[in-house]
Structures are given as structure tokens and as C-alpha cells.
Amino acid sequence: MTAAWKAAGLTYNRYLAIAGRTLRRSLKEGPRLQAExxxxxxxxxxxxxxxxxxxxxxxxxxxxxxxxQQAEK
Structure with a gap:
């Protein structure tokens, strides 16, 4: 059985980034700012x-x- 993140076509690092961002956004104001x-x-x-x-x-x-620099050329 394949992990859900792999079946969705995500890399493990990308999966962790999404999970971490979702968790940080779900916190209350004070802890959320510290976590961000x-x-x-x-x-x-x-x-x-x-x-x-x-x-x-x-x-x-x-x-x-x-x-x-590229924009100047």
C-alpha cells in the first residue's frame, strides 16, 4: 500500500511543508505567531x-x- 502523500504525487518534503503550515494556521493567535x-x-x-x-x-x-541583473540585460 502506498502512502497517501506519495499517491497524490507529492514528495515527502513537500508533504511535511504542507502539514506544518496547516498545523501552524490552526493555532490560536499567540502560539500561531511564535510557530510562524x-x-x-x-x-x-x-x-x-x-x-x-x-x-x-x-x-x-x-x-x-x-x-x-537579468532584467537589466
């Missing part, structure tokens, strides 16, 4: 060149900068 803050992430990355790590950057800011 915990649910936010700030992904960071760094490029490596010649065996040395570059400056860590926010993924969201890097994506926005790349989109703006």
Missing part, C-alpha cells in the same frame, strides 16, 4: 574557489540580485 517565526528560514551559501570559502550570502538576496 520558527517556521521561517534564512538559507545561506558560500562559493568555494581554490579551496577557500567565500563570503556567506543569503540565498533570497542572491536570487533577487540575479533576477535584477
Amino acid at each position: 517565526r520558527r517556521g521561517q528560514m534564512d538559507l545561506r551559501f558560500a562559493k568555494w574557489e581554490n579551496g577557500k570559502q567565500g563570503e556567506p550570502q543569503s540565498l533570497a538576496q542572491a536570487n533577487n540580485a540575479a533576477i535584477a
